[in-house]
Amino acid sequence: MEGYFQLGYIKKKHGFKGAIVLFLDTDNPSYYESINVLFVSDSNTTVLPYFISSCKKLKSNEWILNLEDVSSEEQSSQLIGKAVFLPENMLPTLNSEQFYYHEIIGYKAIDSAFSEEMIVLDIIDRPLQPLIRLKNIKTEKTSLIPLVDHFIKYIDKKSRIIELCAHPDLYKI
Numbered sequence: 315m316e317g318y319f320q321l322g323y324i325k326k327k328h329g330f331k332g333a334i335v336l337f338l339d340t341d342n343p344s345y346y347e348s349i350n351v352l353f354v355s356d357s358n359t360t361v362l363p364y365f366i367s368s369c370k371k372l373k374s375n376e377w378i379l380n381l382e383d384v385s386s387e388e389q390s391s392q393l394i395g396k397a398v399f400l401p402e403n404m405l406p407t408l409n410s411e412q413f414y415y416h417e418i419i420g421y422k423a424i425d426s427a428f429s430e431e432m433i434v435l436d437i438i439d440r441p442l443q444p445l446i447r448l449k450n451i452k453t454e455k456t457s458l459i460p461l462v463d464h465f466i467k468y469i470d471k472k473s474r475i476i477e478l479c480a481h482p483d484l485y486k487i
Contacts, residue, residue: 315355315359315361315399317401317402318353318361318399318400318401318402319399319400319402319404319405319414319416320339320397320398320399321338321339321340321346321352321398321399321400322336322337322338322339322340322375322397322398323336323337323339323395323396323397323398324336324337324354324393324394324395324396324398325337325376325394326394327387327390327391327394328372328378330387331380331385331386331387332380332381332384332385332386332387332389332390333378333379333380333390334378334379334381334384334390334393334394335372335376335377335378335379336352336376336377336378336379336398337375337376338375338376338377339375340375342406343374343375343377344374345406346400346404347369349366349400349404350365350366351363351364351365351366352364352366352379352398352399352400353398353399353400353401354393354396354397354398354399355396355397355398355399361399364381364382364383364384365381365382365383366379366380366381366382367380367381367382368380410471411468411469413469413471415437415439415444415461416437417471418434418437418446418469418476419434419435419436419437420433420434420474421433421434421469421474421475421476422434422473422474422475422476423446423448423475423476423477423478424475424476424477424478425477425478425479425480425482425485426477426479427479427480427481427482428482428485430450430451430452430453431450431451431452432448432449432450432451432457433448433449433451434446434447434448434476435447435448435449435456437461438458443460443461443462444460444461445458445459445460445461446458446459446460446461446478448485450485457484457485457486457487458487459478459480459484459485460480460484464479465478465479465480466478466479467479
């Protein structure tokens with residue numbers, strides 16, 4: 315979703331009056347405590363705004379929300395499983411060595427152990443370990459490399475380059 319980042323998803327209904335449970339997929343859920351609107355995926359390209367009328371923490375990363383204009387179990391049922399987004403300008407600022415996954419998509423990827431030029435296609439956010447999907451520019455072959463700190467040498471945000479230091483055999487899988 316251009317211009318938005320995924321904050322989490324609507325996990326389930328809460329009660330019978332339209333309340334929902336929002337799962338926040340973030341390291342610091344408390345950063346978002348002051349939001350008063352969230353954007354729910356309506357399709358692959360559009361989001362709809364929903365204003366929050368009340369919020370109560372269920373767990374640190376799960377909140378019970380009442381949304382304006384959602385006042386029945388039937389209405390809240392239609393939201394279950396939908397992705398929840400916020401505008402990118404609401405992301406916390408990171409230092410130059412940190413990055414958000416969506417930022418490095420399209421970066422040129424280099425690795426001194428692998429001479430061919432690659433592009434970052436996307437990040438597959440797996441529960442135990444995220445993977446970076448790379449495309450070899452010359453052969454069009456894709457590779458999946460674990461996205462771990464040990465494999466990242468540096469990131470140059472201005473030049474849009476990520477230098478990796480993964481084992482050469484990983485690029486052949």
